[in-house]
Amino acid sequence: MSDKLTLPKPQGPVDGARETLLSVEGLTKHFPIYGGFPIKRKVGAVQAVDGVDLSVGVGESVGLVGESGCGKSTTGRLITRLLEPTAGKITYAGQDITHASRRQLAPVRSEIQMIFQDPYSSLNPRQTVGTIIKSPMEVNGIKPAGGVEKRVRELLELVGLNPEHYNRFPHEFSGGQRQRIGVARALALNPKLIVADEPVSALDVSIQAQVVNLLQKVQEEMGIAFLFIAHDLAIVRHFSQRLAVMYLGKVVEVGDRDSIYNRPRHPYTHALLSAVPEVALDDATEDRERIRLSGDVPSPIHPPSGCRFRTRCWKAQDKCATEEPPLVQLSGNPAGHLTACHFPEEPTTEARAEDVVMDPALKALEDAPTMSPAKD
């Protein structure tokens, strides 16, 4: 299939003042932990998502990045209402769907679709490709002009698969092709919003670009809004106009692509960007700051008080432990670039005078590079 994006944009998204399609306020999800004997009772909660504010405009692509366990997938599942939120509000096209019933949700469900991470477990191995793609239409009672089968063949062609493969089973396809089937299924209902949860991370490097280009083509040609959840910052940068950085269930920084990648303010965003291993094609790319955090993300069962990043932050002070920083626009930042930090960093990713190395083992090794390893 041709992956060149030379097609004109007949119904592309209107730029400028974008209408809000989905907005989320204070979204919270706590998973209870039960323990005790003989009567099990709630002994704690995994605070997976804790007060997330986010909005997605019509036809806009928003990226959601963060490390594993930061709650980005849970956020995606809450938005598609596959999980019931503990608190907060989800508004879709002006309609509050936070606790909408099955019947109320029915018309919304067809407009919000999902693409899953693993193309091996998200397709039913006992159904043919045709059945997989047509079932959303059957469930929602949609009868496209010209028949369901014709529509399925159109969709297969749209995602770059051979329409002849209608009667094949998922195991006959490679990983990249399976992910295309997943995309075709998500497109079957003409959705307005697609939540893509790590859609390319299970694929080989040479295949990832094929799927990213396909999603981009779909987004631009059909004007579908995307919530693109991923941990690969380079792919998110390529795909999303705006993005939110999450850490331990909270959004720590949100802004447009340029603000986040070139003028980040939150220390965590700095650390995340500096940790991305980049191929050095010339000497200029090597001139980036180097920040090495210590340890792993803390447990969301007992998150740190105040600012959740303070336990790994090199700028943390007493204030960070007592007071939670609000997500606000810092002075000097453009509108829409919000940061939750008491002591923000300089808005640059240039190399610093001195590297930030928080990891104790690394520090010990680097402070004494000439030391002989001989001991007793």
Next chain:
Amino acid sequence: MTTLTKTEGERAPSGSEAFLSVRDLRVRFSTEDGIVKAVDGLSFDVERGKTLGIVGESGSGKSVTNLTVLGLHNPKTATVEGEIVLDGKELVSATEKEMEKLRGNKVAMIFQDPLTALSPYYTVGRQIAEPFMKHTGASKREAKARAIEMLDKVGIPQPAMRFDDYPHQFSGGMRQRAMIAMALICNPDLLIADEPTTALDVTVQAQILDLLKDLQQEFGSAIVFITHDLGVISKMADDLLVMYSGRAVERGSVREVLRAPQHPYTWGLLSSMPRLGGDTAQALTPIPGSPPSLLNPPSGCPFHPRCGFTSEVGGNRCSTERPELPEGRSAACHLSGEQRSTFFIEQIKPRLG
């Protein structure tokens, strides 16, 4: 704890000689569907204190190669041909007993997924101390002291207390640190790291990579670093081997291969990856098609069905004749050296942004 320096003296002078040398390695597995040629004529050298990076997609034979170096294949299903020479010793024909003496001692391995590589049944400390006791004949107490020292070195807080923890009590990054401690406890001369950071988050990955690099400087081990991530390899390796369909298609120093790649597959890998500084308005250029099946690899050059430059070679050489990979900085491709550099500068480089 004198083991840290045990071979320091003899190591320094033998600098440029290959420590591990693999020649024309062929590994085949017979399966119900036919014979899988997982590795098909691979040669490479690793010098002491240097890092060789091996990149390739899944199924390119990079992991199989290194399991072969350690002799970890089942001899009933796998046929190994060729030559693996480690420090002057032939390994392909070595007995199981000889291999046992090497593993964990002279050669150690770090696996991709630390949770499955560690046994859930034993404490982390016991698993780290085991190879040390086996290979040096140290007592339990000595081994424990040594294991705690190693845990401290790889950055596990309160190592003496953590010694008695089980793997499930460690986080992902800590488990990988424990794996590194286990691999380095006997001060190996060769360390094979098979995608050691693929299962980790970027911030933890950055810590682990730096740690491995610093420890290598201190211990002077040679490292074979296997990954599919070109970014990781550009940070870690000195030399680079690009594998495709069980063969090496390009070899050279990391700088040479990543800044002036010569093989169309390497071009494809580089231009299909988005970069943090790249132009977002430009679409990515993926490699068309999918990786070939090893049961039935394409004739001639294994990359020819996905290659956009076959017409430049002329005739059907690409589909009939398998290009050789000469020694040194080279690429296994029928394009002439001149053509390669023109195509890279004119067509590929502008896309990389």
